[in-house]
Amino acid sequence: MSPPKFKVTYIEDGGTAHTVEVAEGWSLMEGAVKHLIPGIDADCGGACACATCQVYVAPEWQEKLPPKGEMEETMLDFAPDVRPTSRLSCQLRMSAALDGIVLNLPKSQH
Amino acid sequence: MPENIVIIGAGQAGQQAVQSLRSEGFKGAITMVGDEAYPPYQRPPLSKAYLLGTFERPRLFLKPDSFYEEAGCELLISTSAKAIHRAHRTVELSDGRLLAYDKLLLATGARVRKLRCPGADLAGIHYLKTIADVDGLQSVFQSGKRIAIVGGGYIGLEVAAVGAKRGLDVTVFEAMDRLMARAVSPQLSAFYAAEHEKAGVKLKLRTGVEGFEGGAKVQRIKAGGQTYEADIVLVGIGVVPCDELAVHAGLGCEDGIVVDQNARTGDPHIWSAGDCTRHVGREGHSIRLECVQNAIDQAKHAALAMVGKAKTYSEVPWFWSDQYDLKLQIAGLARPADRLVQRGRPEDRKFAVFHLRDGVVAAVEAVNAPGEYLVGKKMIAEGKAIAPETLADMSIPMKQMG
Ligand SMILES: Cc1cc2nc3c(=O)[nH]c(=O)nc-3n(C[C@H](O)[C@H](O)[C@H](O)COP(=O)(O)OP(=O)(O)OC[C@H]3O[C@@H](n4cnc5c(N)ncnc54)[C@H](O)[C@@H]3O)c2cc1C
Ligand code: FES
Numbered sequence: 001m002s003p004p005k006f007k008v009t010y011i012e013d014g015g016t017a018h019t020v021e022v023a024e025g026w027s028l029m030e031g032a033v034k035h036l037i038p039g040i041d042a043d044c045g046g047a048c049a050c051a052t053c054q055v056y057v058a059p060e061w062q063e064k065l066p067p068k069g070e071m072e073e074t075m076l077d078f079a080p081d082v083r084p085t086s087r088l089s090c091q092l093r094m095s096a097a098l099d100g101i102v103l104n105l106p107k108s109q110h
Numbered sequence: 111m112p113e114n115i116v117i118i119g120a121g122q123a124g125q126q127a128v129q130s131l132r133s134e135g136f137k138g139a140i141t142m143v144g145d146e147a148y149p150p151y152q153r154p155p156l157s158k159a160y161l162l163g164t165f166e167r168p169r170l171f172l173k174p175d176s177f178y179e180e181a182g183c184e185l186l187i188s189t190s191a192k193a194i195h196r197a198h199r200t201v202e203l204s205d206g207r208l209l210a211y212d213k214l215l216l217a218t219g220a221r222v223r224k225l226r227c228p229g230a231d232l233a234g235i236h237y238l239k240t241i242a243d244v245d246g247l248q249s250v251f252q253s254g255k256r257i258a259i260v261g262g263g264y265i266g267l268e269v270a271a272v273g274a275k276r277g278l279d280v281t282v283f284e285a286m287d288r289l290m291a292r293a294v295s296p297q298l299s300a301f302y303a304a305e306h307e308k309a310g311v312k313l314k315l316r317t318g319v320e321g322f323e324g325g326a327k328v329q330r331i332k333a334g335g336q337t338y339e340a341d342i343v344l345v346g347i348g349v350v351p352c353d354e355l356a357v358h359a360g361l362g363c364e365d366g367i368v369v370d371q372n373a374r375t376g377d378p379h380i381w382s383a384g385d386c387t388r389h390v391g392r393e394g395h396s397i398r399l400e401c402v403q404n405a406i407d408q409a410k411h412a413a414l415a416m417v418g419k420a421k422t423y424s425e426v427p428w429f430w431s432d433q434y435d436l437k438l439q440i441a442g443l444a445r446p447a448d449r450l451v452q453r454g455r456p457e458d459r460k461f462a463v464f465h466l467r468d469g470v471v472a473a474v475e476a477v478n479a480p481g482e483y484l485v486g487k488k489m490i491a492e493g494k495a496i497a498p499e500t501l502a503d504m505s506i507p508m509k510q511m512g
Contacts, residue, residue: 026169034174043406045152045172049430049439051484071437071480077509078484 006099010037010055013107022094028103029053029090039105046090048072051079052109053089058102065092081106112138115416116201116209118191118355119217120144122152122405123384125172127215128183130413140183141209143201145190148241149175154402156244157268158432161251162275170241194359196377213379213416216356216367217409220349220385220400225260229322235343238265250342253277258331258340260319262289264431265346267302271433274309281340282311283333285318295444295463298475301456305434349400351386364388366398372420373412381416383408391443392424393472401429426490439480441487442473451498453482462486469495481508488512 005021008031012018022031032040032053041052048071057065062085068076072091076082089103115131117124120142128140144150151170159165178185186203193202200208222237224230236247251257255278259266262284273280282289288299289306303313317334322343324330331340351366361375362368366388373381373389384405391397404427411423431438436459444465454461462482465473470493474486485508489496500506 030169033172036174036177036180044402044430045154047154047430047432048437048480049428071478074480075484077481078488078512 004096006094006096007101008094008098009100009102010035010039011102011104012037012039013105024094024096026094027090028055028092028094028098028101029088031094032089032105037105039109040089041109042090044090048075048088048091051075051088054079054082054086054106054109055089056083056085056104056106057087058104059085061098061101064097064101080108080110113212114139114210115141115213115215116211117142117215117217118201119219119352119384119386120146120150120185120187121217121219121384122150122172122402123217123219123409124215125150126406126409127217127383127413128178128181129173130410131416132181134413134417134419136413136417138212140181141186142178142183143186143189143191143203143209145188145204146240146242147188149173149178149185149187151241152402153239154430156241157238157265158272161244161248161269162272163248167241191355194355194380196359196380199379211379213381215409215412215416216375216380216382216386217384217405218352218355218386220351222345223348223350225319225345225347227319227321229324229328232322232324232328234324234327234341235322235345237345238269239349247342247344251276251278255279255341256339257281257342257344258283258338259344259346260331261346261348262286262291262313262315263346263348264290264293266344267306267433268431269344269346270306270311271309274306274311275434280311281314281338282306283314283317283319283331285316287316289313289315294438294440294475295450295465297450297452297456297463298438298477301461301477302433302436305436309434349385351388351398353386356382356386364396369408371411371422371424372415373408373423374415381412383412389423392426393443395443397443399427401427403428426487428487435478437478437480439476439483440474441483442471442490444473444475448472449498451501453502454479454504464501466496466498466501471496471501485509485512 003024009019020035044050190204259282320332353363356367367382388398407425428441448465451464460478462476462479471489476483
């Protein structure tokens with residue numbers, strides 16, 4: 001049986017929005033890669049080792065997310081163009097609670 | 111006339127090249143040939159979460175199939191390239207076809223180095239490189255089984271960690287006197303040895319393997335003059351570059367396909383990227399890298415050069431390894447004569463070792479210490495000089511040093 005899927009909207013830096021379905025348990029980085037959404041490089045494939053999967057989470061969704069782990073927190077400390085709403089999308093797992101989440105993508109991951 | 115690009119090898123570098131060629135505006139035809147039964151996938155999880163069983167197969171693929179369709183890339187899987195005919199600019203495939211190219215990228219990766227000792231071809235002796243390899247291992251990788259791991263490098267130790275977690279009885283045999291000896295500092299080797307022993311892994315250092323014994327399958331491993339019982343053997347003793355196509359085509363090869371800073375071989379129509387290459391690194395030494403970073407960055411540089419936007423490849427190499435809850439992150443290339451500076455304490459399971467060369471940061475090894483890793487990587491890129499006392503001073507945050 002395949003896991004349920006929930007909606008995610010990724011908005012490119014230029015404003016183009018993509019609403020797609022991501023399977024429960026997959027990371028929001030994998031959701032973007034699977035749907036060929038430009039703007040997420042994910043060089044390390046989700047190992048929390050590259051910080052090229054940064055997203056900006058819309059404020060109303062912030063509190064629904066699990067807190068940042070120490071590794072994510074520090075990686076973000078040193079990533080380019082970090083904002084208070086920044087997260088590493090490979091560390092966020094899709095779940096019913098995140099159905100409909102909106103993520104803005106940075107101009108560049110490097 | 112639009113040009114025609116052929117890529118041999120459908121792995122990390124091949125996939126990146128397709129992506130970069132299109133994003134750099136290449137409009138011609140792209141054909142990618144791969145001898146595995148799958149489209150390009152990531153290998154790092156194979157010895158980590160995929161073996162552990164917490165990462166399902168569909169997640170391994172670097173891109174969905176629609177990527178290749180949308181990019182207009184003809185992907186020929188389960189097909190191998192047999193020869194390159196440079197005079198005619200064609201590639202001969204295993205199905206007898208000839209593919210014409212204007213430009214060719216060799217992204218053939220590396221293959222595992224095989225053991226050559228008595229009994230080395232017994233059933234039950236595994237290697238780990240491909241999805242097929244893990245699938246073969248998975249069926250016997252069960253709680254209570256005795257696994258003998260030959261080689262205390264990254265792959266052997268990642269498998270040891272997964273094995274310990276899954277309840278296997280794990281023994282690692284390493285010929286050198288410390289773990290990951292070719293890749294990391296003695297401090298890290300000692301730290302990882304202690305962590306593995308804490309998890310119940312038995313380490314046999316300075317213990318070269320002499321042979322295997324068994325009937326239908328392997329039952330015993332002979333090493334360091336002793337005999338040990340084993341149900342499974344996993345060998346991780348390094349890789350050799352897949353450069354034979356290039357060798358037969360008369361391209362320059364020295365344990366790897368020799369390329370310049372634009373990932374170009376000696377033939378102006380042929381480039382190469384990833385594990386199969388050898389290049390002069392940013393510090394002027396001839397090197398062969400086996401990591402995702404090099405596959406991605408070299409493929410990007412090959413694509414740039416192919417579309418006439420050549421740029422010098424001088425990115426700092428980086429790498430990671432996951433063992434237990436420890437994330438090891440490495441940037442730069444260490445050399446034996448480097449001065450080592452430790453920051454933080456291994457007892458805290460969070461520390462880093464910096465390698466200074468002529469007062470400048472040349473490499474950093476960080477365990478659960480991403481700040482040290484990221485700032486260290488930036489320092490390497492910038493060739494930053496720093497006093498060892500400052501680096502080691504935990505009262506100064508990393509951020510202030512960058
Ligand atoms: C178990 C494992 C764990 C790893 N962990 C890490 C890690 O944590 N971090 C990291 O940075 N790196 C890691 N690596 C290394 C990393 O996966 C490689 O550096 C990377 O895959 C290299 O990419 P590549 O494109 O050069 O080669 P590959 O991805 O190996 O692709 C080359 C492809 O070409 C095919 N091929 C070869 N010859 C031919 C031919 N004649 N015709 C057609 N096809 C051909 C091969 O079969 C292969 O599919 C790991 C590797 C392994 C095996
Ligand atoms: S994909 Fe590398 S840190 Fe998220």
